[in-house]
Amino acid sequence: MFNKNKTYEQHDNEKISFYRSSVLDLNSKEHLTSDIDIDVCVIGGGLTGISTALNLSKKGYSIVLCEARKIGWGASGRNGGQLGIGMRKDQYTIEKKFGLTHAKELWNMGLESVEEVKTLINKNRIDCHLVNGVMSAACFKKDLEDYQFEIDHMSKNYQFEGYKFFNKSEIMDEISSDIYLSGMLNTGSYHLNPLKLTIGLAKLIQKNNVSIFENTPVLKIVEKNDKINVYTKDALIKASKVVVACNGYLDNLLGSNKNKFIPINNYIIATEPLGEKKAKEIIRNNYAVCDTRFIIDYYRFSEDWRMIFGGGETLTSKFVKNSNNFVKKRMFKVFPQLKKYKIDYSWGGTLAITVNRLPYFGTSMNDKLLYAFGYSGHGLALSILAGKLIAEKINGESDRFKFFSDINHLSIPFRGLLRRPIYSSAILYYKFRDFLNS
Ligand SMILES: Cc1cc2nc3c(=O)[nH]c(=O)nc-3n(C[C@H](O)[C@H](O)[C@H](O)COP(=O)(O)OP(=O)(O)OC[C@H]3O[C@@H](n4cnc5c(N)ncnc54)[C@H](O)[C@@H]3O)c2cc1C
CATH class of the missing domain: 3.30.9.10 (D-Amino Acid Oxidase, subunit A, domain 2)
Known part of the structure; x- marks a missing residue:
């Protein structure tokens, strides 16, 4: 049975990556130890979470960001560094599924995502090559x-x-x-050094007064009247909005939503x-x-x-x-x-890979909880766009967030029990197909 609790822990024994050796850690506050009341709690210190916090902090929200390990601990600080336009699937395939008009909107957002990253890098002089x-x-x-x-x-x-x-x-x-x-x-x-980008952006949100707590895994999220209670080991955060930005490391934090993607290493x-x-x-x-x-x-x-x-x-x-x-x-x-x-x-x-290879956006708890994940290996630019669209939605402009949240995503059947066997069979099948075609 596929069961990988607390997936962010799987890297704890790893040796240091090239990226980690190329840049100093952020040095945020230590882990959260006292209860707080806040506008927005962001969970996950990768590019989705940081971009959400960046966009919201410019609009004046009070924000806390909780990261289980270190900023950039997940895929954002470990990836291939390829900053690609468009979506994971080619446009022609997307058109066949959604029609030309929708496909064009997705394409334009894919272009916007790379432009956004370039602007952030240039404007803030983030040295990420x-x-x-x-x-x-x-x-x-x-x-x-x-x-x-x-x-x-x-x-x-x-x-x-x-x-x-x-x-x-x-x-x-x-x-x-x-x-x-x-x-x-x-x-x-x-292409670029992704951890330098992630830490560069995290420094920006610190300047904008976002409180970043590393070594602070969130254990549970519970709706409580007009707020959401976010439980960490030593503290309770009461937030008006919560953003879950854990991508492939999500595990059980959002219940059955984990069945919308397969986590792959x-x-x-x-x-x-x-x-x-x-x-x-x-x-x-x-x-x-x-x-x-x-x-x-x-x-x-x-x-x-x-x-x-x-x-x-x-x-x-x-x-x-x-x-x-x-x-x-x-x-x-x-x-x-x-x-x-x-x-x-x-x-x-x-x-995190979704069945249709498009990102999965959604809300729950009466729109107080928002999430985006499943960039399917094409998330370096799209995660930054996702943070922007989540911030727009929280700020009352939901059109562009809705564009993604309206996309129908298949679930992996039987509440995820089959996701590992399905994945393994698919890998074997495609390896065989690669071999036959070569
Ligand atoms: C090896 C590899 C190569 C890749 N190459 C590319 C590439 O070249 N180009 C490209 O576009 N994309 C690539 N990707 C995909 C891309 O890196 C991701 O789509 C993107 O970084 C996702 O960002 P994120 O912020 O959503 O998630 P992540 O960066 O994974 O961040 C999630 C964070 O959530 C934290 N977390 C998890 N659970 C909790 C909890 N309970 N409480 C608090 N924090 C928690 C984790 O510690 C983690 O830091 C690659 C991915 C991998 C793994």
């Missing part, structure tokens, strides 16, 4: 047709001219690996620094890259020229401690020339 360009690298022959269709479709229907096609010799020129058959560059997307390694010259021999223009397999490889160079290589999902719900070995194997298949470099860091994180 933003670099332009994300390349999709084709593993299958059919990808070439898909790329050409997408470039044409997005140009005609969305006036988006940010894609550029690469044939076999052009992609080899760009990425020094012989495994890719073609490529498609997205110039609307970027994904793993990353970082090599020793290669130096700029060597790094640019490997990725000529320093783009981030992701491939077209279901179990994707994604990689990019860090600000100090380490190869940050992510990939590989496990069939078990258990968090793998020595992920280094299997991620390394995947990296050497793409870049055998990296065998001579040391792996300095390996780590993993948990993300």
